[in-house]
Amino acid sequence: MTTELVPIDRDGMRAATRKGLIGAAVLAVLTIIEYFVAISLENPLLALLPFVALKGWIILDVFMHVRQVFKEGGH
Amino acid sequence: MTTTKPPSTEYHQDMSFQPRANLIGLWLFIVSETFLFGAFLAARYYSTGTAKPEELNQNLALMLTIVLLASSLSAYMAETSIRFNHRRNFVIYISGTIIMGLIFLGGVGIELKEAIHLYPPGTPYGSSYFMLIGLHAFHVVTGLIALGFVLFLGLKGHYGSDDYWGAEGVIKYWHFVDLAWVIIYPTLYLF
């Protein structure tokens, strides 16, 4: 393993980590609720669409940083 | 005698556009992949609507969803680590992602094995099922291969907080694989 030359910005890293953990936790909860909604309704299509949209958006925004694309000079 | 250097006929364009081009290019690639999945999803809805057989293995599918989500989180952690130059964690998290990806693939294998008897590819649901799962599994496999290269380079200490675009691109691709599953899973199991 290479030694770290640059000191690690612990605070920044902690904040980013927290953001990811919260995102994942929300995703997990949504997935479970989605599942129970699906098995308890006769025709769950409409009820499930918001879950899909929300989960998709969380992945795009939290995990994939989609907003970078729209920032000029980006990254 | 003096020698003069011939005037240069070439210049090298300022390359500062490249990171932005990479980012936009990657996103366009992801958008284009979305259309590919979209075509298959459209085929599923057109030919069978939301109909699905009773025998679906719901528990396994839910587990797989959670595993894939966890692998996505691990990939996110890897990206965060390398962004802050924490190379050791980067390697650990990438390995975690790969392991969970492999577990996911194994689960899909079990699923397909059951499916081939319950709803074989010649039936309306079976056609869509095998196509969508197959397309997704194909992306999982390519994603895993790419992650393998990233792990290899990570072990060699190739990435650092100033230069990790290769890893970042592959990780975004892996999140996309998760994103696709967010739609495919309810399409095949829940709706």
Next chain:
Amino acid sequence: MKYLIRAIVLGIVGYIVGVWLTLAIRGGSPTDEVAVVFGFILALIGWLAGIGGIEAFGRQWIGKTPEVSTARGWQRYFQFTVDHKVIGIQYGVTLLGVLLIGGFSAMIMRIELASPGMSIVDLEEFNKLVSMHGILMVAVAVAGIIGAFGNYIIPIQIGAADMAFPRLNALSYWLVPPVAIGLLSAPLLGSFSAGWTAYAPLSVGGDSGQILFNMAIITFGLSSILGGLNIIVTVITMRAPGMTWGRLPIFTWAGFATALLAFTVTQFFAAALVLITMDRVAGTDFFGPDVGTGILYEHIFWFYSHPAVYIMVLPGFGVILEIATAFSRKPLFAYKAVVGSLLTIVGLSVVVWAHHMFTSGMADFLQAPFMILTEAISIPTGVIFLSIIGTLWQGKLWFRTPLVIAFGWLFNFLIGGITGIFLADVATDIFLHDTYFVVAHFHYTIVGGSIFALLAAFFYWFPKITGRMYNDKLGIIFAVSVTVLFNTTFLPLFWVGINGMNRRVGDYPQAYESANKFASVSALLLGSTFLLFVGNIAWSAVAGPKAGSNPWNARTLEWQVSSPPSHHNFRSQPVIVGPPYDYGVPYVVFPDAEPAPEPDESGKEVLV
């Protein structure tokens, strides 16, 4: 040559390994479709690795610096060269070859159709011939202008040294030869007879050549998608300082719009063909006659293939607009409206596909909306047409070969567009569908609109690319005779179509004979005029005078650099200070571009 040989060897090895692995795993014969599929995939990988993929991509995956060929001589055309100008020429030459083969198959068809009854081929062979002709020509029309001239000209027009992803660009090109090889070797497996559209369920049954068609066209789709992506990113991120969106040359705008379309819809053709392939080899049933439905195929297919006709023709608009303004010495008429129309066409063309399906048995309620949307798309198309006319109007026309071809284009595309309206109307389409009227319509739009523009682009940019002039008189003779003979070939087909002659059939009733004879004779003459074209190139190679950097006195950036442009196009970073088409506008200084402007004290090249 070394790399080409390596590519061929690895391609063959890949094919053999793929077939062998399949046989080892599941047994069967080497001509089984599964074996062919895996053979094709591994052959493709072997080919790409051999031609330079190992050095250009593989090295990077293991952390080494990628290497690409830096050869300068003729050898670079046979290598994984990343210079966009080389790639443009590679595209151009390859597709010209495909055009000739496709044209040759058309000649055989016209000979067969010269009289009723079957003479030189039988009905089934005729179907295979039509299918081969169709798909080859569609490939040329889809990739011709954008692949050859888009690659060559767009980066220069925006003041860039190359594309945003040069290696990806080379990859897009090197995917094309396997497509041609795949299609042309399909006869070994019995060829394909379901038409260029590969309509299901015909394509789900039938000879195994269909599987090569599928694999080849999926590969071609990949190439178009990557090429489109590259152009989009290039235009977004690599414009020179001062090259605002409002100053973008119109050919670049057209190429950008084309790239947007190619990049969003091509997946659907690929997806449709993947599904057919799965129906054939993996036992799924999407389009088969029992569980599946061919209508689904038509929806997916036309969702690509209607926009594809605009992928063919939008770059053509760009070319003709460039020529109209340069050869009438007038500013481009209604530049903003043209740009708006291009983007409107991109948007509208993905919501009109079902006009190809009025008689297919799709849901009735879809007919009226698709009719109206289709007719709506003729509005932006008309705006572009009017802009060309408005540009030429009262201009000081300079009749050189490009402009003469552009006039032929105007006439043809007018007929093609107007006959499209009849086909878009449900009532008349039910009558005209699947007749030669449709054949005539799409030849007027595709040959008239896309191939004519390809020829115009060729004669417009030839001096830039080769540095030499061609014989302009010979060029004009060629342009006039192609226009006349094209019309005598295809006008009669409208007539036989209205009278009910079916397309895609090798035989027809006696009543249509005279018109068909006329068309056949014209077609053979049309084919032979291409000798003038080849002759002209040869003349230019032997005796062509030096063209200089700006033979047309045009103002877009590519004409301000040497012919052919140097390796990175410019001597220093160009800076753009004005719009591209201010011909004849008072007080605009016209740069004398020979020799190319020297850098000013800030080290930047200033171009107006």
